[in-house]
Each structure stands twice: as C-alpha cells, then as structure tokens.
Amino acid sequence: MGAHAIDPATETFVAHRNLLFTVAYEMLGSAADAEDVLQETWLRWVKVDLGPVRDQRAYLVRITTRQALNRLRTMKRRKEAYVGPWLPEPLLTAPDIAEDAELAESMSMALMLVLETLSPTERAVFVLREAFDISYNEIAAAVGKSPAAVRQIAHRARQHVDARRPRQVVSPNETRTALESLQRALETGDPQVLLDVLAPDVVLVADGGGIKHAALRPVTGAEKITRFFVSGLGKLEATLTSNPTLVNGNPALVLRLDGEIDAILAVRVENARVTGLYYVRNPAKLTRVTSEIPLTLR
Incomplete structure (x- = not known):
C-alpha cells in the first residue's frame, strides 16, 4: 500500500459524508450543528470494529441520527431563548438539486419549518423514512424504538406534516x-x-x-x-x-x-x-x- 493510502473507515465515511450531512441538516435545520454532528459521528465511527458491520452506510446513518437527536434536544433550549421566529439556516445549492423534485421538496424552507413542529423522535423518523427511504428496522435501531412503534410514529408524523405542507406540486x-x-x-x-x-x-x-x-x-x-x-x-x-x-x-x-x-x-x-x-x-x-x-x- 502507498504512503497515502486511506484506511477503510475513513474511506467509507468520506464516501457517505454528503448523505450524513444531509440527514443531520434535515433533522436540525442548522448547517453548523450538522457539521458538529458529523464530527461526533466520525469520532464514534473510528472506534467501531468494522468486522461484524454488514451495512456500513446504515450503521453510519444510525450514529448520525443518534447524535442529531441529542443535538435536537439541546437546540430546543436555544430556540426557546431565541429572539423572534426561528428559521432554518439557508444553504446555497447546485442546480441539480432543484432538478431532483423529491430532494428539493424535502429541503424546502416551507417543509423544514413544518418539521420544526414535530417532536425530535417524530422528526427523525419522518426524515429517515420519507426523505431517505430508510427501512423501519433500520430507523428502529437508530431511534431506540421497536419497528412497530416506528411505524406508528411515522404514520402520525406523516399526517401532521401532510396537514401543514403545501398541497400543490409547483414547478x-x-x-x-x-x-x-x-x-x-x-x-x-x-x-x-x-x-x-x-x-x-x-x-x-x-x-x-x-x-x-x-x-x-x-x-x-x-x-x-x-x-x-x-x-x-x-x-x-x-x-x-x-x-x-x-x-x-x-x-x-x-x-x-x-x-x-x-x-x-x-x-x-x-x-x-x-x-x-x-x-x-x-x-x-x-x-x-x-x-x-x-x-x-x-
């Protein structure tokens, strides 16, 4: 191996970094906090024995979700002391994001503001299921609930969001x-x-x-x-x-x-x-x- 070879853990993390950032940002609405979550995810990931890990992407999403949930709960106190309305931190995105209707809608300021009305666990379940199409079993492992409970939470969160999201698809x-x-x-x-x-x-x-x-x-x-x-x-x-x-x-x-x-x-x-x-x-x-x-x- 060359002097600059990347170890497997780093290689996997780098390969999925954009996905993990997107997960954290959609859960938090803050790029700065999402970056902190990624740093915490990395510190935990490098200590994992990768031998028994069958799906490294799912495992990374699980770590990121848990760290984002922890961060959400501390952000709640910050938002309570915030002066005036709190809006998500806007991100400049490439044109190809706009061409992906599913991603553009999930990232829209309108929808992200609706997500602020969910509980931390509801938001995590909704984001992982609706935006990222993560399986109920994987979400259950990430949020510490049973798959049956996650299905109920997903249903409740979807109803809540559907009642408040824009009803039309606009070009x-x-x-x-x-x-x-x-x-x-x-x-x-x-x-x-x-x-x-x-x-x-x-x-x-x-x-x-x-x-x-x-x-x-x-x-x-x-x-x-x-x-x-x-x-x-x-x-x-x-x-x-x-x-x-x-x-x-x-x-x-x-x-x-x-x-x-x-x-x-x-x-x-x-x-x-x-x-x-x-x-x-x-x-x-x-x-x-x-x-x-x-x-x-x-």
Whole structure:
C-alpha cells in the first residue's frame, strides 16, 4: 500500500459524508450543528470494529441520527431563548438539486419549518423514512424504538406534516416567475406589483435573531406585508440589489445592501402567487450562501 493510502473507515465515511450531512441538516435545520454532528459521528465511527458491520452506510446513518437527536434536544433550549421566529439556516445549492423534485421538496424552507413542529423522535423518523427511504428496522435501531412503534410514529408524523405542507406540486418555472415579480417589486418599491404577486393570506416569517431588525412575529396578509416591505425600503440608506439564487434546492433571492449580503428571501408558491415568505437576516445564518453545499438523499 502507498504512503497515502486511506484506511477503510475513513474511506467509507468520506464516501457517505454528503448523505450524513444531509440527514443531520434535515433533522436540525442548522448547517453548523450538522457539521458538529458529523464530527461526533466520525469520532464514534473510528472506534467501531468494522468486522461484524454488514451495512456500513446504515450503521453510519444510525450514529448520525443518534447524535442529531441529542443535538435536537439541546437546540430546543436555544430556540426557546431565541429572539423572534426561528428559521432554518439557508444553504446555497447546485442546480441539480432543484432538478431532483423529491430532494428539493424535502429541503424546502416551507417543509423544514413544518418539521420544526414535530417532536425530535417524530422528526427523525419522518426524515429517515420519507426523505431517505430508510427501512423501519433500520430507523428502529437508530431511534431506540421497536419497528412497530416506528411505524406508528411515522404514520402520525406523516399526517401532521401532510396537514401543514403545501398541497400543490409547483414547478420551478412557476416559482421563478413569481420570484421575478417579487424581485421587481422590491427593486422598484412598487406596492401594486407586490400586491399582485402576493396571495391574500400570505404569511411572512422573518428571522433576525435579535441581531438584525425583523418582525418579531409572523406577518399575515398581502396588505400588511406590502406595508412592511415598502416602509422598510423607504427607510434604507443603502442601495438594495436582489439576485435570484437556489437555496435548499428551490428558487430564492439574495438581497444585498451596498453589495454586502443582507438577507435571503425564500418563497412558497401556490396557484402562481406567493403564499409564504421566509426572510432570513440573522448574519450567523448567512455564511452558507456564497458557495454550494453538496447534498444527497442516497
């Protein structure tokens, strides 16, 4: 073997790293915490006797899930002390993620916000089963439940999510068209353009984390949200620019003030109109929107 040969444990971990990161991120909604989970997974993985391990991928997913569950429970306390609404950390993703409808939907800000309403175990079971198609037996080993209990949890979590997720499958083109109208409205400050693209019952969730100014509660209704943006734009002392991008596999806007990234604005679109706006301004959550993050469900 050469001097630079990689040992089997490292080789397997590297081969599945993108999958493990995606699992951890979907469970946590935080790239920074997902990276910490991967580090903890690695420290445990290198101590495993690989001889008896029949499915190394499943074993790695199991370790990652357990570490993510531990992290979820500590994050719950952080979120309770968080200033204003908490949104998932947006990730800049490659175009091929958007072309994978299953992955794009599972990563969408809209769905990930719904996942926040599940218990840690429900979220783990839902993510592993619905997004990654992990078997009930493997999930049971990961979450410390019986396969029968996991089936019940999966059913309950699916019902909960289905009652809250968008009911329509919207094409990327339809979302991009709505986003173009939103971009034009923000750049011109034209309230009528905003009113035309926003659904009457649209909801804005803004995350400033107590660091940047943002609405401390969700804002509901096209007229209220139009006033929110038009008023904010009128107070700007810097030049606002907006550019389309792909965040979590879905079209979004990156907003810049005098060339510096100020926010990510992701949307949910139904019937060609915007029904959800996810406005992330917390600077700590904008560190993963300048280079693409590789994600995979396999």
